Amino acid sequence: MQKVLVENNADGTTLITINRPEKRNAICAETALLLQKAFQEFEASHTQKCAVITGAGNDAFSGGADTGNFPELWRCIPTVGFKTEKPIISAVGGWCVGGALVLSMMCDLTVSAENGKFSYPEAKMGFTGGLIAGLAARIPHKLAMEMVLLCRMFDAQRAYNVGLINQVVPVGQQVPTALAMAREMTEMSPLVLKTLKRFVTETVLAQGPSEQSGRAQRSLVAVKEDPDAAEAIAAVKEKRKPKYNSW
Template sequence: MSVVEVREDGPVSIISINRPDRRNAINQQVALDLQSAFAAFDASGQRVAVLTGAGEDAFSAGADFTDLPELWRCIPTVGITTDKPIIAAVTGWCIGGALVAVMACDLCVASESAKFSYPEARLGFTGGMIAGLAARIPHKVAMEVMLLGATLDARRAYEVGLVNRVVANGRQVEEAVAMARELAESAPLVLGTIKRFVTESIMPKGPSELMGRATRELGAVRESEDGREGMRAAREKRKPVYKGR
């Protein structure tokens, strides 16, 4: 069984974390597969992505402590790079790293049962990317979530601007797809330009986000065809032949 499932609904790609037995916790494979799924989406003719989780109990319980992922890989604007819109469809619990992923999406639809929480201060560790929450909702509310571990229910999340729409339980994906279809009728170049301007020039980026981006870019060089050619040439004591890819 795949831990990340992708299905297409017309121009919309629905990308779902598929570990309902573990509340869709993000382990190493989930992070890698989400990054790959979004890379394929970006390279395709699909116009909008909906990010969700299997079942109704949880969008995601965050990082899987038994198999800790490189979480940056599955965070939009960090390990996931695309100018196409991404809509989060959330139901049940959205905890820790999952909240980081949702806050980095462009839009969010939540069911009435959705609950947003970041308990890392009580658990004794953090990846730091949650700091970006303070740029997306009112500062004092963000600090209450990050420092006190306060839980935002769906209505409160809507009131402070983390969520665009609150719908009945079970309708979050349907509503997100409807929103995505509406977006798909607009000019892709305009949507992409606006998103790029916002993510690259308007939204501030914290140290952990910048570190994640740098890790992604350096990894792309290391894992490139030229990177492998350089290593082979060094081992074979010859001049490398680079192709720029």
């Protein structure tokens, strides 16, 4: 079974689905890499203009990081693990837990089914990647701390009331509603949408230390994985000047 499904629609929308319903769509190491790749390909596309990220089924958007196969979660987080200036919408049904809450939080818009449950239990579990700190830049501070420090679960209606999500819809309607939003934006000026998203992401929203670290890690990984890195190593071994091509 493919862990991530990608559907590129002719109307310019892209639907990315975490496809591990038997694991509540938990994000394992491979899933994180596949999501990063899917988002990167969406961003590079000349035809796809707006993406929707969801989880298979209606019981869980995602249970968060798969603790049995722990991922580099930062890789699949919008603006952290991949550069993005195109709009991304999360469509949540059921549980949205831990790292999945971070993923949804970092999207531009969110539609939730009535059964949506938003939870960040890392203080109880004894570990954190720290990316959740950005929640306090997106909803009122005291309510963010209630989720983070007390590990309180917010249902869809409360998440809507505090501004964590944009719309609550009947169960099963979260993806069609998100895709309808996406189609609206495909008819708008891409340059304006990208510019406004970049302004908000880079200059308006506060960036916590884990967010900054993730972006730095993305840049360093890009250098490490570039063919020029292999050329540099080969040149040292062969005692010659390297021939770099990445400009």
